[in-house]
Amino acid sequence: MPRPARGSISFMNGRTILSIVAAAVLTFAFGARGQVHTLYAASVRSGGTSADAPIAGNLYSVNLANGSATLIGAIRLPDAKAVGVTGMAFHPQTGVLYGITSEVSPNSPHALVTIDATTGKATLVGDLNLIGSDLAFDPKGTLYLWMQGTSQLGTVDTSTAVVTPIGKPRPAGLPAGIAIDPQGMVYVTAKGASGTLDNVDLATGALQVGPVLTGAPFSTQINSMSFSPSGLLLAVNSNGGSPANTRLVTINTATGAVATIGTLPDDTDALAFFGSTGSSIAPTFSNMNPGARVVIIALTVALLGVAATMIFRR
Numbered sequence: 245m246p247r248p249a250r251g252s253i254s255f256m257n258g259r260t261i262l263s264i265v266a267a268a269v270l271t272f273a274f275g276a277r278g279q280v281h282t283l284y285a286a287s288v289r290s291g292g293t294s295a296d297a298p299i300a301g302n303l304y305s306v307n308l309a310n311g312s313a314t315l316i317g318a319i320r321l322p323d324a325k326a327v328g329v330t331g332m333a334f335h336p337q338t339g340v341l342y343g344i345t346s347e348v349s350p351n352s353p354h355a356l357v358t359i360d361a362t363t364g365k366a367t368l369v370g371d372l373n374l375i376g377s378d379l380a381f382d383p384k385g386t387l388y389l390w391m392q393g394t395s396q397l398g399t400v401d402t403s404t405a406v407v408t409p410i411g412k413p414r415p416a417g418l419p420a421g422i423a424i425d426p427q428g429m430v431y432v433t434a435k436g437a438s439g440t441l442d443n444v445d446l447a448t449g450a451l452q453v454g455p456v457l458t459g460a461p462f463s464t465q466i467n468s469m470s471f472s473p474s475g476l477l478l479a480v481n482s483n484g485g486s487p488a489n490t491r492l493v494t495i496n497t498a499t500g501a502v503a504t505i506g507t508l509p510d511d512t513d514a515l516a517f518f519g520s521t522g523s524s525i526a527p528t529f530s531n532m533n534p535g536a537r538v539v540i541i542a543l544t545v546a547l548l549g550v551a552a553t554m555i556f557r558r
Contacts, residue, residue, distance in 0.1 A: 281473045283308050284361060285480070286319060286514035288328035288346050289487060300326030300350070303364040304509065308472070311492035311506020317364030319343075325351040327366060330419070331378035331468055332359065332516035335402070337385050342369075342402065343514065344376045344389065356405035361518065370405030377419035378468045378514070382428050390422045395434055397422070397444050411449015421469035421479055421515075431497065433457070433466035437481055441500050455500030461491045468515040469495070480508065480515050487511045 283306040300320075304313035319329055328346040335342065341359045343366070345352055354376065356369040376389040379400070387400040394413035400406070420434045422444075430444040434451065437460040443452040460466070462483040467490075469479040477495045481502070482488045487510040494503045 281517065281519040282361075283470070283472070283478065284316075284332065284341070284516050284518065285313060285492075285508060285512050286329040286332055286343065286359075287509055287511045288330060288348075288513045289511040301328045301513075302509070303329075303359060303361070304512075306492065306508070306515075308478075308505070311508055313509050313512075316362070319359060319364045319366050321351055321357070321366050321368055327351055327355075327357065328513075329357075329359070330513045331376060331389070332514040333379040333381050333387065333470075334516055334518050335385055335387075336381050336383055339518070341516065341518070342379060342387065344372065344379055346513070347375045356400060356402070369402065372400070372405050372407055374407060376407075378422045379516075380422045380424045380430070380470075382424045382430075383426055384428075388422060388424065388430065390420050390432060390434075392417060392419055395420075397430065397432070397446075397449055409449070410444075410446065418465055419467050419513075421466045423469035423471050423477060423479075425471055425475070425497075431469065431477065433469065433479070436464060437466045437502070438463040441495060441497065455496075455498065457495065457500045457502055459502040460493060461502075461504050462489070466495075467513050470515045470517045472517055473519055478505075478515060478517070480512050482513070488513075 303316045328349045329343045331344045357366045377392045395417040398407045398409045441454040464484040465482045467480045481491045490508040490512040492505040
């Protein structure tokens with residue numbers, strides 16, 4: 245068979261090279277996306293050091309090894325309107341970060357918002373018309389809210405912010421954290437940091453009493469919870485002060501034992517993991533972090549350059 249002349253290549257070979265390039269880029273994209281597991285936290289106040297500090301929250305990324313927080317940005321609605329956030333959760337399919345605002349937020353209190361995890365910019369979804377203390381998605385993408393005023397679980401429509409209570413209301417309680425494991429089991433700390441880690445029956449809303457919590461740095465509140473990709477239950481433990489001292493802790497779901505990881509910024513009141521266990525978020529360019537986007541662009545340009553050289557070299 246005669247060899248192709250230099251400077252030319254068969255159509256099939258050209259397609260093969262481009263297919264290899266595309267496969268390499270997509271493989272990297274899936275790999276990079278699959279490895280993104282970031283813990284985020286949000287505060288009600290922006291570094292307030294007194295009871296009269298303004299209610300204006302910040303968004304942080306958190307080092308899981310020691311609890312140290314890195315500021316991402318102030319959480320603000322359009323026109324720089326400040327809000328304080330008390331609960332957050334990432335949608336398991338879309339990767340959108342949802343949050344609920346505090347009842348004392350200076351703008352849009354007790355509301356559902358979306359938050360840009362790269363900047364802290366928030367967008368209003370709607371008024372919840374009730375006080376919520378934490379959010380959690382189940383693996384199918386249903387959003388749940390703990391209603392502090394009635395010590396009750398409810399579902400939240402992510403398009404309208406309409407809340408549908410589950411079961412019968414109870415007397416008002418402390419702010420509580422909720423988290424949902426990959427099997428759909430709901431955990432709640434409705435009785436505070438010295439109470440029990442309970443489960444919620446999603447059919448009736450009834451609480452199923454779990455193990456007693458022991459070892460929390462502060463005996464007052466567990467404000468927010470989130471499962472890590474490895475199945476570790478993380479939580480914000482608060483002394484309930486103004487401003488509130490807070491700690492990042494782990495909770496053993498079987499025994500209730502609480503262990504401290506590190507100190508969080510004062511008034512931290514929300515916790516959410518991006519890339520949690522069971523997540524099926526598609527690795528799209530828009531939901532990658534900025535660093536991964538830069539790498540993908542650079543890799544794509546480089547590989548296309550190599551392909552072009554191989555196809556058209558003389």
